[in-house]
Amino acid sequence: MPAIATAAPATSVPPPVETVTVKVNGRTVVVPKTMPDWQGKPQLTTMLQAARLGGVEIPHYCYHDKLPVVGNCRMCLVEFGTPVMNSATRKPVLNEDGTPKIARSVLPYEPGTPRGAITCATPISPGMEIYADSPATKQMREAVLEFLLINHPLDCPICDQAGECKLQEYSVQHGQATSEFVETKVHKPKAVDLGPRIMLDDERCILCTRCIRFTKDIAGDDALGIVNRGSYNSVAAYPGRKFDNNYSLNTVDICPVGALTSKDFRFKMRVWFLKETRSLCTSCGTGCNIVIGSREDTIHRFEPRDNAAVNSSWMCDSGRLNYKWIGRPDRLRDVGVRGERSTWSAALRELHAALAQAPMGSVAIIAGARQTTEELYLLKRLAERFGAATDSVPRTGAADGFLVAADRNCNTQGARLTGIWSGTMGAQIPRIAEGIRTGKVRTLLVFGEDVTRYGIGEELLASLETLVVSDILPSATTRAAHYLLPGCAAAEKRGTFVNVKGRLQKFLKAVEAPGDARPEWEFLSDLVEGGVSRKVPATLEGVFNQMVREIPAFSGLEWARIGDTGAAVPL
C-alpha cells in the first residue's frame, strides 16, 4: 500500500463550535450543535440537553448521561414547536410582527391534539421551541406517571429509596394528586435475590432498563433482561445465574426507584438522616470519588461521585463495601507509652525528648502509602532531620481493566512525590531490617503498616531503643510499640491522595475518630517541630500550602482552589 503523507492542518486554531438557537420556555438559548453521548462521541444535541443548558431540567427515568439512550419510559415527553417554512422559498414564514411563525407539533390525524416528543432522543433543530411547562406537557407527564403507578405497590414507608426516589419526586412535582385506578394491581416477584449484594423488588420496577444497560454496556456483563410480557414484565437474571459482577451495586445507584436495593444498606437507615461528605475510596490506586453517607459518626454507605477524570459515575463493589473496618470495636483509641495508657501531651513531650537524643542515621521510617500526602510530607521532613531511611510497603492485586487498579495502595504516587520511596517501593525495607539487626538503626517509626509481615519481625522490633507506631487497628507491630499513636481512617480526617494517574484529589471528614485517635497530620506537625517553634502550620490547609511550595510536582496548587474533582500533577 502506498504511503500517504498526512499533511498537517494548515492552522491549528480549533474550528468554532457550531451552534443552534432554540427557545426553552420562551427564553432564547444558544447551544452547541453536537454534544458528547454516553461514550463521549459527538451526537446531535437533544432537546433534553438543550433544555438543561437553558437551565430547565426535564424529568426523565430511562435517560442517563452515561448510558445508551433507549427512550422507553416516556417521562421526558414535552410539547414543542418548529418554525413554519414556506415550501417554495424554504424561508421561514413570519408573523406580522416579524417574528418567525411557529407551528406547535400536533397529531397528524388529530390536529387539535399536541404531539409530544421524547426529549432524551429527539435532536433539536434551528428555531425549535421547547415548551417544558405548557399545559399539554403537564398533561403528558400526568398521564405517564399515572401509567407508571398503575401496578406500583406504593410501599414507600418500607422502601429504601424513599427520600431519593424519582417516582416519588416526579409524582409530587408532576403527577396527579389522586388515582383513578380501581382495578386489582398485578403482583410480581418481591425480594428477588438477584445476586450476593443485590435484592430486587419487581413490583417497584418501572422497567427503565438502566440496570440492564449498565451491566451490559458499562460493566461488560450482559446478565440482566426483562422476562414475561405486558404488565407482567419483570427484570430478571437467567434462572440459576447470579448477578454478581464487581460493579453490580452501581445499578442500585442508577435505579430511579426502589426496585434494586443494596443488601448491605437495605432497611438500615432512612436516607434523609444521612449526612453526605465528599471523600475518596481508599481501596486501590484509582481513587474513585465517593460520597460517604453517615449519621452520628456511623458510616452507612459509600456511593460514587461523578469525576470524568477518574471514575465517571461508578465504583467497584469491593471498594464500596470496604468501610466496615472503620467502625470495628477493636479500633486503637488510646495513646500508649510502653504499654500504658497515656495522653497526647505527655506522650508527644516524651517522644520529642527521645527523638532529640537520636543521632543522625540511627532513625528509619516506614510510612504506609495509604497515609495522606500531607502526612507523608511531614514524615519526610522528620526523616530529613535525622537522615533517616524511608520506605513504603507495596500492595498489589490484579487490575480489572475498568476501574480497579493493580496498585492497592491509595497514595503510592503521593508517597513517591513526597520522597518517601524512590526506585522500587519496598526495596529499603530489608536494608532497614539489616540496620536494626546490626544495631545501626535504633529508632523506627511505622505509620499504618504491620512491618512484622514484611520482614521486620517481632524480635527485631524488640531490639529497638524506640519504636513509634501509628495505626488504626491493632497488629503485632502496634503491640510492640513504645509509643502508640492512634490514627484516623480517611473518612475521619481531611487530606489528599495522588492516584495512579497522577490526579491529586482531596477528601473531607465524615465522622469523628473513636476515643483519643487523632488525624496523623496533626500530631506529626507537632512532632516535626516539637510543638515549640511552630514552623509547621497548625491547619491542614497550612500544611498543604507549605508542601506545595516545597514539592515541584505540586507547584501552583492551593488547597482552596482544588475543586471537587482534583487536579492533575506530573508524575
Add this chain to the structure above:
Amino acid sequence: MSFVIPKNLEAELDELATHYPVKRSASLMFLHALQEHFGFISNDAAEWTAGKLGLQPIHVYELITFYPMFRQEPIGRTQVKVCRTLSCALAGAAGIREHFCRKLGLDPHAHVPQTTPDGRFTVEFVECLAACGSAPVVLVNESLHECVGKGQADEILARGK
C-alpha cells in the same frame, strides 16, 4: 437429563442461522424447531441456543417467557386449545373448557395451561384462532374443530393419544 440435539437438526439450524444478517435474529426459528422436536424448551435448550447464537441465556429466556406458545415444561401429547376471544366467548367457550377440565380431572378455575398427570392432555385457553364464524373453536394439536359442543368435546377426548 442429558441434552442431545440430533445431528441433522443441528445442521439444519446451523444452516438456518446463516440466513440472517445478525445471528440473534434466528432465535425464534431456533426455539420453534427445538420445541417441535422436544415438545418444550428446557433450560438446556435455551442455553444451547444462546451458545449457538452468541447470546447470553437471559436473552433467549426473555423470548421464551414473552411468547405463551413457548413451553418451559413438557406438555400433553394432545393439546387442547380453546379459543376465548369474543365470538367464541359469546358462543360458550368457557363452558367447553370447563367441560374438558372436569372430564380430565383438571381445575376448571385455573387460568394457566394444565396437563393431566398421565401426560396425555394439556388444556388451555388461547386467543382468536381466526375461525370466528364457526365459534366456539378448539384447536387440537394441528387440527381445528369448529362449532364444538359437549358431544364433540367428548369425541376429541376419546380420540386423544
